[in-house]
Amino acid sequence: MECAEAREHLSDLNRGHLEAGTAEAVRAHVGQCASCAAALQREAEVRALIQARAPRYPAPPALRSRIQAAMAQDAFGGPGWRALLRSHPWTVGSLAGAIAVLLLVWGGTLWMARDPVSRLAAQAVAEHVEYAKEMMNRPIPDPPALVKELRSQVDFSFEPIFRGDSQVQLVAGLVSDLLGKRAAAFVYRDGSGRYTTLFLMPEAGTTIPAENRMPIETFKPHHRVTSGRHLLLWKQRDLACLLISDLDEAEMAAMFLKIRKAA
Amino acid sequence: MSDAKTPLPAEALNHLDALYNLARWLARDPTEAEDLVQETYLRAIRAAHQFQPGTNLRAWLFQILRNTFFTRYKRKGREPEVMDPEVLDRMSTLEGPTGVENRLAGPQDGTAGLDLTAALKRLPEAYRSVVLLADVEDFSMGEIARIMDCPVGTVKSRLFRARAILKELLRDYAS
Numbered sequence: 001m002e003c004a005e006a007r008e009h010l011s012d013l014n015r016g017h018l019e020a021g022t023a024e025a026v027r028a029h030v031g032q033c034a035s036c037a038a039a040l041q042r043e044a045e046v047r048a049l050i051q052a053r054a055p056r057y058p059a060p061p062a063l064r065s066r067i068q069a070a071m072a073q074d075a076f077g078g079p080g081w082r083a084l085l086r087s088h089p090w091t092v093g094s095l096a097g098a099i100a101v102l103l104l105v106w107g108g109t110l111w112m113a114r115d116p117v118s119r120l121a122a123q124a125v126a127e128h129v130e131y132a133k134e135m136m137n138r139p140i141p142d143p144p145a146l147v148k149e150l151r152s153q154v155d156f157s158f159e160p161i162f163r164g165d166s167q168v169q170l171v172a173g174l175v176s177d178l179l180g181k182r183a184a185a186f187v188y189r190d191g192s193g194r195y196t197t198l199f200l201m202p203e204a205g206t207t208i209p210a211e212n213r214m215p216i217e218t219f220k221p222h223h224r225v226t227s228g229r230h231l232l233l234w235k236q237r238d239l240a241c242l243l244i245s246d247l248d249e250a251e252m253a254a255m256f257l258k259i260r261k262a263a
Numbered sequence: 264m265s266d267a268k269t270p271l272p273a274e275a276l277n278h279l280d281a282l283y284n285l286a287r288w289l290a291r292d293p294t295e296a297e298d299l300v301q302e303t304y305l306r307a308i309r310a311a312h313q314f315q316p317g318t319n320l321r322a323w324l325f326q327i328l329r330n331t332f333f334t335r336y337k338r339k340g341r342e343p344e345v346m347d348p349e350v351l352d353r354m355s356t357l358e359g360p361t362g363v364e365n366r367l368a369g370p371q372d373g374t375a376g377l378d379l380t381a382a383l384k385r386l387p388e389a390y391r392s393v394v395l396l397a398d399v400e401d402f403s404m405g406e407i408a409r410i411m412d413c414p415v416g417t418v419k420s421r422l423f424r425a426r427a428i429l430k431e432l433l434r435d436y437a438s
């Protein structure tokens with residue numbers, strides 16, 4: 001067997017997907033070819049690394065319910081989308097048009113009617129969850145170095161910033177992208193392994209909703225719960241600030257005060 | 264449009280997390296990923312009569328997801344590729360480090376030692392998808408070829424090359 005053929009089979013060999021005869025021939029070649037042997041090892045190594053370390057993103061519960069609803073409507077007939085299409089004769093015969101109308105109608109009710117703050121919240125929560133996964137088992141960098149590095153990566157000033165205390169550690173500083181705007185993200189972890197992410201970005205274009213203000217001492221940030229997590233949104237200096245936390249409401253308020261007062 | 268009343272099998276919902284996971288690796292942000300998955304299910308519901316019971320529902324859904332991704336995002340040229348996968352495909356996989364992997368991994372921009380997420384995101388989409396379908400979803404080469412609509416040989420060589428690129432990108436990554 002030649003190298004070219006052997007290499008085609010390396011991945012299947014590792015996964016036990018080869019027929020006995022082919023597997024035998026590939027093993028024989030690998031046994032006497034150092035470069036294919038190295039490739040086989042790399043194959044297994046990288047695969048194992050991906051299986052162990054690549055982050056997995058579970059579907060948001062809201063998406064699941066929307067799809068469940070769409071499937072149920074479809075399975076039980078009306079008033080599902082088929083009925084809907086029949087009641088809009090101008091779309092008949094046009095698949096693209098039919099889907100467009102469908103999206104339009106659902107868009108107004110369920111699917112896409114999200115205001116900018118909701119979109120911001122949804123994205124920030126997803127980032128928060130991703131960071132929390134990423135930060136597990138990582139060595140903690142020292143806060144001043146972390147802040148210094150982030151300072152060089154964003155083109156706005158975010159200091160002074162809360163750098164953690166005896167209860168909560170600053171574990172990461174990252175550049176993030178929220179709805180196309182560059183943001184600085186600070187990730188904190190408490191003693192029980194719960195995470196809080198603070199996003200800071202230039203305030204231009206962000207409106208803090210007037211409703212659902214949570215009084216915390218003299219402050220009144222906007223409060224909402226997104227995907228089961230508490231979220232606070234406020235402005236300080238010329239920054240829009242968004243805090244997302246695994247903590248409960250009272251602990252979250254205490255965390256807010258530390259951050260707000262450090263600034 | 265077929266009026267045959269063929270509902271999408273209920274077990275289609277069992278694959279939601281896996282589909283969303285791949286969508287997150289394809290789309291730019293979580294909102295786009297949600298839209299992508301949502302449209303995938305809409306298309307699957309519409310096309311349920313084309314699905315042959317007893318065949319691989321999971322692979323069929325992934326195929327729709329990737330087609331949806333192509334028509335929605337790829338066509339708009341919104342994903343900046345580090346290197347065109349077609350060009351990469353035409354290069355030999357056999358001369359060892361031909362420089363292609365090194366060019367992709369290139370230390371000159373200070374990216375050596377990227378973590379795994381960053382390294383995967385740096386792969387051209389066609390390579391990233393093959394790796395995720397093979398390693399995370401454990402699809403066979405034949406299933407991946409069907410999902411990606413390309414020959415099995417292309418899948419194999421993309422997987423092989425993706426490994427080499429990842430290994431290079433991750434060379435300083437503590438294991």
Ligand SMILES: [Zn+2]
Binds near residue numbers: 002003036
């Ligand atoms: Zn060889």
